[in-house]
Amino acid sequence: MLSKLILLLLVILISCGDSVLDKGCSCNEIKSENDCKRIQCKYENGECKDRELETYCKLESTIGKCPVDGCALYENICQAFSGCTAYLGKNFDVCNKISDLCTSDGERCVALSTCDSYKSKTSCLIDSNGQYCYYDESDIANPQCKTVTTCKNLPLTLKTDGECRQQLLTCTVNESNTGGCIDSGKSCSDQKIKQQCVTNIDQTMECKWNETTNQCYDYSCENGNGKTVDDCQKYKKNCVLAETQDGISNICKNIDECINYKFKETCKIGLLGNCLWLITQIDGKDAGKCVDYNCSQASDDYTNDQLCTKFLDTCTVDDDNLGCKIRESLCTSYLQVSQCVSTINQQQCYWNKSQQQCINYDCENAQVDSYTIDNCNKFLSLCTANTELTSCVKKQCTDAITSQLCTKLGQCIWQDNKCVSYTCVNAPTSLTTNDACNKYLDKCYTTGAGCSSHGKCTDMKTQTACTIDSLNQKCIWINSACKVKTCSDLIYISHSECNNELNTCTSNGIKCINQATQCSDYKIQLSCVISSQGPCLWTDSQCFLFIGCSTLPGITHQFCNFANTKCTTDGTKCVSITSCAKTSQTGCYIGTDGDCVRNLDKNNNTVCEKFTKCSQMNYSTHFQCNRENQTCTINIDKKSCMDLSNSCSSYTIQDNCQITTDNKYCQWDTSTTKCRDQKCTDIVKTTHIDCQLANFKCTTDASKCIDIQKCDGYTVSDLCKFGSDGICIYDTANSKCRLKQCNDITDVKQCSTLPNCLPDTSNCVSKSTCSLYKTEKSCEFDGTDGICTWSNNTCSVMTKCEDANTFEKGCKKKSDICKWTPKPSNGGSSFCKPYTCQSKNSGGSCLPLLAFGETQYEICAEIQLTCQSASISDLTEDTCFINSAKSHYWDKTTNKCLACNGTTATNTTMIDDSNSFIIGTIYLFIAFLQY
Numbered sequence: 001m002l003s004k005l006i007l008l009l010l011v012i013l014i015s016c017g018d019s020v021l022d023k024g025c026s027c028n029e030i031k032s033e034n035d036c037k038r039i040q041c042k043y044e045n046g047e048c049k050d051r052e053l054e055t056y057c058k059l060e061s062t063i064g065k066c067p068v069d070g071c072a073l074y075e076n077i078c079q080a081f082s083g084c085t086a087y088l089g090k091n092f093d094v095c096n097k098i099s100d101l102c103t104s105d106g107e108r109c110v111a112l113s114t115c116d117s118y119k120s121k122t123s124c125l126i127d128s129n130g131q132y133c134y135y136d137e138s139d140i141a142n143p144q145c146k147t148v149t150t151c152k153n154l155p156l157t158l159k160t161d162g163e164c165r166q167q168l169l170t171c172t173v174n175e176s177n178t179g180g181c182i183d184s185g186k187s188c189s190d191q192k193i194k195q196q197c198v199t200n201i202d203q204t205m206e207c208k209w210n211e212t213t214n215q216c217y218d219y220s221c222e223n224g225n226g227k228t229v230d231d232c233q234k235y236k237k238n239c240v241l242a243e244t245q246d247g248i249s250n251i252c253k254n255i256d257e258c259i260n261y262k263f264k265e266t267c268k269i270g271l272l273g274n275c276l277w278l279i280t281q282i283d284g285k286d287a288g289k290c291v292d293y294n295c296s297q298a299s300d301d302y303t304n305d306q307l308c309t310k311f312l313d314t315c316t317v318d319d320d321n322l323g324c325k326i327r328e329s330l331c332t333s334y335l336q337v338s339q340c341v342s343t344i345n346q347q348q349c350y351w352n353k354s355q356q357q358c359i360n361y362d363c364e365n366a367q368v369d370s371y372t373i374d375n376c377n378k379f380l381s382l383c384t385a386n387t388e389l390t391s392c393v394k395k396q397c398t399d400a401i402t403s404q405l406c407t408k409l410g411q412c413i414w415q416d417n418k419c420v421s422y423t424c425v426n427a428p429t430s431l432t433t434n435d436a437c438n439k440y441l442d443k444c445y446t447t448g449a450g451c452s453s454h455g456k457c458t459d460m461k462t463q464t465a466c467t468i469d470s471l472n473q474k475c476i477w478i479n480s481a482c483k484v485k486t487c488s489d490l491i492y493i494s495h496s497e498c499n500n501e502l503n504t505c506t507s508n509g510i511k512c513i514n515q516a517t518q519c520s521d522y523k524i525q526l527s528c529v530i531s532s533q534g535p536c537l538w539t540d541s542q543c544f545l546f547i548g549c550s551t552l553p554g555i556t557h558q559f560c561n562f563a564n565t566k567c568t569t570d571g572t573k574c575v576s577i578t579s580c581a582k583t584s585q586t587g588c589y590i591g592t593d594g595d596c597v598r599n600l601d602k603n604n605n606t607v608c609e610k611f612t613k614c615s616q617m618n619y620s621t622h623f624q625c626n627r628e629n630q631t632c633t634i635n636i637d638k639k640s641c642m643d644l645s646n647s648c649s650s651y652t653i654q655d656n657c658q659i660t661t662d663n664k665y666c667q668w669d670t671s672t673t674k675c676r677d678q679k680c681t682d683i684v685k686t687t688h689i690d691c692q693l694a695n696f697k698c699t700t701d702a703s704k705c706i707d708i709q710k711c712d713g714y715t716v717s718d719l720c721k722f723g724s725d726g727i728c729i730y731d732t733a734n735s736k737c738r739l740k741q742c743n744d745i746t747d748v749k750q751c752s753t754l755p756n757c758l759p760d761t762s763n764c765v766s767k768s769t770c771s772l773y774k775t776e777k778s779c780e781f782d783g784t785d786g787i788c789t790w791s792n793n794t795c796s797v798m799t800k801c802e803d804a805n806t807f808e809k810g811c812k813k814k815s816d817i818c819k820w821t822p823k824p825s826n827g828g829s830s831f832c833k834p835y836t837c838q839s840k841n842s843g844g845s846c847l848p849l850l851a852f853g854e855t856q857y858e859i860c861a862e863i864q865l866t867c868q869s870a871s872i873s874d875l876t877e878d879t880c881f882i883n884s885a886k887s888h889y890w891d892k893t894t895n896k897c898l899a900c901n902g903t904t905a906t907n908t909t910m911i912d913d914s915n916s917f918i919i920g921t922i923y924l925f926i927a928f929l930q931y
């Protein structure tokens, strides 16, 4: 438990980022699985490896799902889908395999859209709703892509009547085996092959194929034959045997009303159910007729409930006790004793004599002299009296002492020689599967030992049953109980580990957390994989939703393209790249074909095109050429551009005499009409800023620009302002211009106007070694040689905690390592002392101590329940890695705590004279320490 606590604390510490503890062994040096899992490494096939950055699409591809929403499968890599045009693909199949949102324009992929928007035959296949398109070439000069509206234009990939009708209701499959569709035959007999023989054109008639004649016929009753009603029913459910004028026929017909059947043989089944062949006497002769078989058909010979039940079990005797009628659904609806037997739902009824009423025959309605147990029981064996003896009630399951009575009570079950209520919870604990529980009683779920009616995680009684509940929620076994698994129950340091356990989780690097509703809620890259919004993308230290370039909240090419190399801008938002030629001129940066550049076409319209060389551009000024590509200038013909030259002298006209490849400025010499390097004096500007803008090597002398010089190079006080070495000041005492120093600044608030000037109490001092700081106040600054401390009225470099025994500010600059004890109020002295294993660690942790120089650690380990100074050999399997500041790992084969490189540590007893410490302490060297 303690070690777990330490681990947790440590993980938290590590995740805080800057801890020196981070500079431990690298993943591949660690040989122990446990140690490996304690940092952002991954243990796989017996090796500890660096964890790869997890992205949504990378994870999707490992489960073999790519392409999916948000991911494209391009060049065999599952990558964030940035829009169809970013991918090259010469036909539909290629592009649709990259993403099912894409088709091809013959060269690259384009988004599926409406048929009429497709310009080429290659893209003309389906629209974005999955409807088929076809390429109408009837007008050869102007072929067009159109939505399919006739059967013959449906594609050959459709191979069944169903597939054809799904596209267009009146189509069936083509009879040649090429596939494709044709107009359906009007009626079944018009369908030519078995594959078409499904329905007629408007789907009002089912068709059947006669294998002997190879013909399609209407699957109607009239086309069926047989000798009995049964034969016709077998042929088709709604058919019965037809009749002729004087007997039965051998063909079928549609089912009819009973009354319309003329013969006993056909009087079987009618539209409303069974039929009854009724014999009556007409003129003294028996005559039969076919009627619906219902209660009212019973003759007057049926004079009581029992007889009527025999006629049809839904009947009771009629009100006049002659004939039958249908049973009521409530006992109370019966008005006569003779009918008061049972309802249509088999509720038993009972005639209450005193009230002259038919009521339910149950305990609640018991008619007894007094409500004693005996009386109630006599009325109905299921009944007993309530405790107050004020009414009869149904017995409890547990009151039944025989299995017979138990069964009679209903909802009770006799098991283990007892009668218990027949519910899930009373199932025997020997039932351990959902199947067994469901067989015991419908809708029961296992608890691992018995059943429950909900099957919730919290119902599970064993760890093995604690996996998933009846609502498909995952369960987790914690503290000997089962509960619904939540992200916060899981401790993993990566998204995938958390997500594998529960797909609503991600990690925050320490433990699992719920996925955020929005990508932008994630603050660290590790969590930034997916949110409820969709896949996320980490860029520029922020997490964004990424479903195509347009979800990125930026407008510049730089932003869009940095986030995803297949995104650029159209000038107002991020968009997917496409060929330069198809890129808008407001977003003309890169295309699928490379760098793009804006150019003028024949009509002087601005277009975007692939950049190959400066000379492709048709501009007429240096400014235009150079604006579109900084490596270009105007050509001598002044109609196109050319490459910049590397020397001014190679330019032959004034227009391109501007700048060289290495950013040297050029000057057109009007007297020689040649181009040469520019001198500051060539520029006529009167302010420093203007001269700098023209040429950063220049300043001004108020009438023209001049070369910038070091401060002491200026002889005129007016020029003494900006030197190449810094800001200048005119020293009137020596009539000299020189570099401005910190102590030239008199206003302490202005110290920061010069670099490396620090505000002391009354003047500015320049940053220097500690010993040059003369006041206690300036000694609070860090020196160029380290942290300073003030003592004995001098400032010096602090090399150990004790140096700051009387200088609180200094001691507190090392607060991680030194502990400040103020001067007690009752006298004595203050102290600055290094922490010890014990004073630094509290609350169960026993972490190593950083030495004053911050390049070494002192090992601490818990020995005899105290955290104390220790050596590597004191560390155990549990503590080796963490207590050695992750610079050692536990080797299971030798059972030793080994250094990263696999060697046994030699006990280097380094006595650091800057630190008080116990002899025998071991220091670890931290190889790469960052300040």
Ligand SMILES: *[C@@H]1O[C@H](CO)[C@@H](O)[C@H](O)[C@H]1NC(C)=O
Residues within 6 Å of the ligand: 210, 211, 212, 213
């Ligand atoms: C198929 O047609 C033949 C000839 O008309 C007929 O005898 C036979 O009953 C038919 N078969 C079916 C299944 O309808």
Ligand SMILES: *[C@@H]1O[C@H](CO)[C@@H](O)[C@H](O)[C@H]1NC(C)=O
Residues within 6 Å of the ligand: 602, 603, 604, 620
């Ligand atoms: C294009 O612009 C240039 C410079 O303005 C001009 O000389 C040329 O005639 C223009 N061409 C067309 C086709 O307008």
Ligand SMILES: *[C@@H]1O[C@H](CO)[C@@H](O)[C@H](O)[C@H]1NC(C)=O
Residues within 6 Å of the ligand: 595, 596, 597, 611, 613, 614, 629, 630, 631
């Ligand atoms: C400018 O042209 C150079 C080659 O001359 C090329 O490498 C570079 O990519 C171009 N820059 C842009 C922004 O097109």
Ligand SMILES: *[C@@H]1O[C@H](CO)[C@@H](O)[C@H](O)[C@H]1NC(C)=O
Residues within 6 Å of the ligand: 791, 792
């Ligand atoms: C300060 O002075 C005292 C006494 O003179 C001396 O013992 C001590 O070492 C000095 N401290 C430092 C830091 O020089």
Ligand SMILES: *[C@@H]1O[C@H](CO)[C@@H](O)[C@H](O)[C@H]1NC(C)=O
Residues within 6 Å of the ligand: 899, 900, 901, 902, 903, 925
């Ligand atoms: C292994 O690492 C330890 C501690 O970092 C070091 O002292 C030792 O020199 C290294 N040995 C080898 C062979 O690199």
Ligand SMILES: *[C@@H]1O[C@H](CO)[C@@H](O)[C@H](O)[C@H]1NC(C)=O
Residues within 6 Å of the ligand: 871, 873, 905, 906, 907, 920
């Ligand atoms: C290191 O020191 C410990 C005690 O501090 C001792 O037990 C151990 O043998 C030493 N190991 C080596 C390799 O010298």
